[in-house]
Amino acid sequence: MATRTMRAIRLHEFGAPEVLRYEEAPIPEPGPGEALVRVHAAGINPPDWYAREGMPDVPPELKPAFQLPLIPGTDVSGVVEALGPDTNSFSIGDEVIGLVRFPTALQGSAYAEYVTAPVTDLAHKPTTVDHAHAAGLPMAGLTAWQFLIELGHEHPSPFQEAQHRPMALDSETTVLINGAAGGVGHLALQLAKWKGARVIAVASSAHETFLRELGADEFIDYTKERPEEVARGVDLVLDTVGGPDSRRFLRTITRGGSLYPVYFGEFDDAENAELGITVTATQVRSNGAQLAELSRLLDAGAVRVALNCTFPLADARAAHERAARGHIQGKIVLTVD
Template structure:
């Protein structure tokens, strides 16, 4: 099969398209014929030399495709699935059954492949770490981004009051996802116009993290995924 293989760490040029042996699914795993895979920060961080798989390595942990072979209950050959896989930058990749789901028919493979890591990060940030509850206020910085736009929808469905931040061009998009309010950071200082936030979720990092601190109520929580607060 063809795969994008990394023999050393470095820039994008270390990624090479090669012919390699296909992986074999273990017990409780499926073999997926990959139709689409997405790029996450963890991928380029591993490519640059961060903790990751032993070399040579095939990167990619988000995939959508068709089950080629199954050694797991609940999935059979031909099922369209998406989720977290091992070595998704290849024609074939393996995945534990507990980390995949059937792909909704209304989603393309490209759309489905963009969900797993970004969606899980948003969920974990808001609920596992932030403890967001119905009736609380959530402030989401970078609300139009890969993680942020999931966070807006999750918080809205959970019954929270949602405030998103971003530039003016993303206002209608974020409000359309369910945000109750929108702060254009190019025109306003979020720390001056927002207060009493129960959970602030920072997907941007840097100076943005510091700017969110005044918005959080006493006893509230700031969750940052792009750098330490």
């Protein structure tokens, strides 16, 4: 019997966006507890290009197993096409979204016409948005949720032994979000406002109107002034940029406050303790139940997903090239006919 095929983006080698090939691939079969999803849109996230490059900067002991050819992508919005054995959480024809198998497989094969996913990774798609907007929600939304609202798992960060515990947010809390216009940042801003916090958004001036429309109480243009020199009395900094420069935000935070770098950098535990500041991070993980909560917030109008741009699946290379140029407002998404 002939193998059923689909169109997909595959890697046969690691490297620049040129290694992304649009070609035929076998349609996967759902196993026990899995659904086969007909993909309508797939979100693009930083782990996609880390995987495309072969994760050259990650220590070998922290790299998940890679097997080429590899179909990248983890964020999906689509329709349940078939169900594997012992699967009753969804029905054929249901519209669903998901962060597929992250980070256990690092890439969930979402850049394709079909993908299989554990039903525990899936949630019903928000009814008030199209598939392109819905596909922008899973990884960015779950990252913001697990950093700010509820962790939902007991897995420590691979870069830190301390367990991340989100700070309670309310009207007495001031939150500074660095990189507020990006995928994680613009959703974190809205979640913090949903909890009643006062939010300081840090981005370039091109994004000020956008961020104030999302509810930012104060805006700092990092191209004109250094946020760590002008912001004071902050209870929590969510640094979506992170990395080596993240510790500069320690001076903005009140004693008893917290700094959450999404991309962990180097910190001095003794310095943090002397300042009375908690510095923790986590690694986002697939969670269908949390994604369902986010989906309900979208339908209620409490949160919205902004799209920077969309590309057809066949143009995944161009989408990665656009991502590499940075300065993205919201999300980049691949659409699948």
